[in-house]
Amino acid sequence: MTTTNNLISVKNLSKVYEMGDFEVHALRDVTLEIQKGSFVAVMGPSGSGKSTFMNILGCLDNPTSGEYYLDGIDVLKLDKNELATLRNNKIGFIFQSFNILPRTSALENVELPLLYNGKINAKERTERASEALRSVGLADRLHYLPSQLSGGQQQRVAIARALVNNPLIIMADEPTGNLDTHASYEIMDIFQQLNGKGITILMVTHEPDIADFALSNILFRDGQIISNETVQNRKLAKEELPKLPSIKMEVTAK
Amino acid sequence: MKLLNLIKIASRSLRKNKMRVFLTMLGIIIGVASVISMLAIGEGSRQNIEASVSSLGTNTVMIYPGSVNQGGVRMGAGSYSTLTQKDADVLATRCEYLTEVSPVVMRSSQVIAGSQNWHTMVVGGYNSYISIRSLKIESGNLFSSGDQRNAAKVCVIGQTVSTNLFGEGTDPVGQFIRINSIPFRVIGLLEKKGQNTFGQDQDDIIIAPFSTVQKRMLSGMYVNNILASSRSEGDMENAKEQVTEILRLQHKLGQEDEDDFTVRSQADIANVFGSISKVLTILLASIASISLLVGGIGIMNIMLVSVTERTREIGIRMAVGAKSRDVLFQFMIESVFISFIGGLIGILFGILVSQLVARFGGWPVVITASSVLLSFAFSAIVGIFFGWYPARKAAGLNPIDALRYE
Ligand SMILES: Nc1ncnc2c1ncn2[C@@H]1O[C@H](COP(=O)(O)OP(=O)(O)OP(=O)(O)O)[C@@H](O)[C@H]1O
Numbered sequence: 306m307t308t309t310n311n312l313i314s315v316k317n318l319s320k321v322y323e324m325g326d327f328e329v330h331a332l333r334d335v336t337l338e339i340q341k342g343s344f345v346a347v348m349g350p351s352g353s354g355k356s357t358f359m360n361i362l363g364c365l366d367n368p369t370s371g372e373y374y375l376d377g378i379d380v381l382k383l384d385k386n387e388l389a390t391l392r393n394n395k396i397g398f399i400f401q402s403f404n405i406l407p408r409t410s411a412l413e414n415v416e417l418p419l420l421y422n423g424k425i426n427a428k429e430r431t432e433r434a435s436e437a438l439r440s441v442g443l444a445d446r447l448h449y450l451p452s453q454l455s456g457g458q459q460q461r462v463a464i465a466r467a468l469v470n471n472p473l474i475i476m477a478d479e480p481t482g483n484l485d486t487h488a489s490y491e492i493m494d495i496f497q498q499l500n501g502k503g504i505t506i507l508m509v510t511h512e513p514d515i516a517d518f519a520l521s522n523i524l525f526r527d528g529q530i531i532s533n534e535t536v537q538n539r540k541l542a543k544e545e546l547p548k549l550p551s552i553k554m555e556v557t558a559k
Numbered sequence: 560m561k562l563l564n565l566i567k568i569a570s571r572s573l574r575k576n577k578m579r580v581f582l583t584m585l586g587i588i589i590g591v592a593s594v595i596s597m598l599a600i601g602e603g604s605r606q607n608i609e610a611s612v613s614s615l616g617t618n619t620v621m622i623y624p625g626s627v628n629q630g631g632v633r634m635g636a637g638s639y640s641t642l643t644q645k646d647a648d649v650l651a652t653r654c655e656y657l658t659e660v661s662p663v664v665m666r667s668s669q670v671i672a673g674s675q676n677w678h679t680m681v682v683g684g685y686n687s688y689i690s691i692r693s694l695k696i697e698s699g700n701l702f703s704s705g706d707q708r709n710a711a712k713v714c715v716i717g718q719t720v721s722t723n724l725f726g727e728g729t730d731p732v733g734q735f736i737r738i739n740s741i742p743f744r745v746i747g748l749l750e751k752k753g754q755n756t757f758g759q760d761q762d763d764i765i766i767a768p769f770s771t772v773q774k775r776m777l778s779g780m781y782v783n784n785i786l787a788s789s790r791s792e793g794d795m796e797n798a799k800e801q802v803t804e805i806l807r808l809q810h811k812l813g814q815e816d817e818d819d820f821t822v823r824s825q826a827d828i829a830n831v832f833g834s835i836s837k838v839l840t841i842l843l844a845s846i847a848s849i850s851l852l853v854g855g856i857g858i859m860n861i862m863l864v865s866v867t868e869r870t871r872e873i874g875i876r877m878a879v880g881a882k883s884r885d886v887l888f889q890f891m892i893e894s895v896f897i898s899f900i901g902g903l904i905g906i907l908f909g910i911l912v913s914q915l916v917a918r919f920g921g922w923p924v925v926i927t928a929s930s931v932l933l934s935f936a937f938s939a940i941v942g943i944f945f946g947w948y949p950a951r952k953a954a955g956l957n958p959i960d961a962l963r964y965e
């Protein structure tokens with residue numbers, strides 16, 4: 306069923322929401338293969354099924370029918386505990402609304418996935434969480450609470466949390482949806498660096514200029530994929546960031 | 560390793576939600592503390608009542624004038640005048656089940672010694688009155704039968720009377736006091752007895768020979784009541800029957816006439832008081848149950864109010880790889896911790912409140928292990944259930960549904 310290079314393989318994936326008398330077909334027979342090392346931007350109008358698709362791929366939700374293989378594993382055959390382990394080991398999920406624990410420091414938020422991974426001891430946990438935060442540029446914010454961080458910084462905490470267990474794939478549902486251009490580009494910079502290290506990235510976005518940072522773009526409409534194209538003039542965040550008018554300066558000095 | 564992680568997760572979560580933890584604990588503390596103190600007060604008064612009733616002497620028989628049934632209303636002792644000293648003497652000679660019998664007259668009087676004066680109850684009885692009531696002489700002597708025959712102006716006095724007339728620690732024996740202007744010689748001091756169940760000071764009393772009080776201080780031949788001892792506890796019922804028989808004959812009551820007196824045994828009185836204290840305990844227990852319930856509802860409210868936030872939190876945890884059982888275990892650890900700490904604080908508070916009541920309210924309290932266990936168990940169950948139940952619901956959801964919960 307799966308070739309070695311396919312990290313994700315879905316076939317005839319459908320999701321139907323029962324809404325009392327009528328049904329909402331959020332996904333209709335979606336078939337797609339994503340190779341290791343891809344950086345895919347998922348586009349499409351509101352309500353076209355992007356989030357539904359991402360949630361199923363992220364093992365946060367079940368499809369109504371279809372097949373789904375992740376890294377050669379028949380995901381739909383797994384029970385809840387196995388799915389949890391899969392999410393913990395292989396998937397890093399990033400939400401539009403950050404979804405980090407309130408009143409909990411950046412470090413502790415990032416440590417969270419490691420706490421559910423019994424093989425990692427306390428020392429390694431703190432080291433890896435600090436390292437993940439450093440890699441998203443928050444080395445000096447380890448003990449900040451979410452309420453003391455900007456939106457961009459909170460999203461970077463969420464990215465660090467997604468990274469910390471060395472996932473195969475990062476799935477991000479509108480990670481820049483709540484951020485301004487500068488913060489968005491910084492996130493794209495991080496994504497491109499991660500992708501450069503071989504991590505597969507799947508990202509939903511509404512903004513075409515964000516989608517241009519990906520390697521390929523998928524377009525959804527009415528629960529179906531209507532196109533899957535390679536990005537022609539791919540932008541590099543490293544190059545785009547300096548071009549932005551520097552109105553927003555982060556305070557780095559203490 | 561994994562358990563250690565869950566404990567870590569739970570303790571972090573507790574630290575992040577101090578207000579919620581505090582409010583939940585408060586519910587438990589209130590519940591536990593009120594149950595313990597209420598039941599301690601109830602149990603204390605029950606034991607106190609029992610003690611003071613049995614201190615009357617288990618063989619005591621009391622005969623009051625008037626009938627329980629007269630007019631359907633039982634009037635207070637002294638409302639009727641049907642008993643006389645003669646009745647007492649007849650009972651003493653003819654009732655073989657009774658060992659000691661004493662007629663009792665009482666009069667509340669002003670007592671003066673030197674420049675001090677005091678208002679107290681003066682009781683007149685035979686010298687057997689002392690033994691029937693299980694009173695003891697601390698110093699000096701009891702009056703004799705001769706004193707009774709001669710209506711001697713002697714008396715024994717209680718500790719309170721002694722303290723108020725002669726000062727703390729002074730032996731009053733040999734001193735003179737004036738009761739209603741009549742001089743009496745104090746020949747004995749009673750041992751301290753303390754308060755009875757109703758807060759009455761049992762040491763605020765003067766006992767003088769029956770004839771002295773009857774002749775010198777009162778007019779008329781009627782007595783307030785007759786006090787007697789049965790030969791043994793087993794003879795009590797026989798004694799009561801025989802007393803009734805003898806007195807009916809003595810009072811020349813016909814077949815249809817009702818008794819014009821009432822005979823009560825120690826056991827009867829114990830029963831009455833027993834049921835009073837049972838009612839009291841039930842009352843306090845229901846107040847305590849209500850507080851438990853209120854505490855429980857408080858816990859429930861806090862838990863339910865925080866369900867939305869907690870459900871989202873569970874969604875986040877599951878999204879990063881927590882299994883349902885990890886989540887449940889975390890919540891279990893949290894609520895067990897809250898319930899136990901809250902329960903322990905509640906116990907301390909309960910004991911503290913009981914002690915305060917005992918000290919400042921002068922109310923006897925007895926903390927029982929069962930009340931501690933009961934309240935602790937109830938609160939723990941409520942706390943754990945309401946901590947665990949929303950978590951169980953949330954942990955059963957898809958992570959995405961938990962994340963979107965509102
Ligand atoms: N829990 C749900 N219950 C019922 N219908 C749902 C549910 N979630 C999504 N839908 C429906 O499924 C369809 C797809 O929703 P989805 O959230 O996947 O859209 P989307 O492409 O992510 O949109 P947007 O760009 O606005 O985020 C929509 O019509 C939506 O109303």
Ligand SMILES: [Mg+2]
Binds near residue numbers: 355356478
């Ligand atoms: Mg969406």
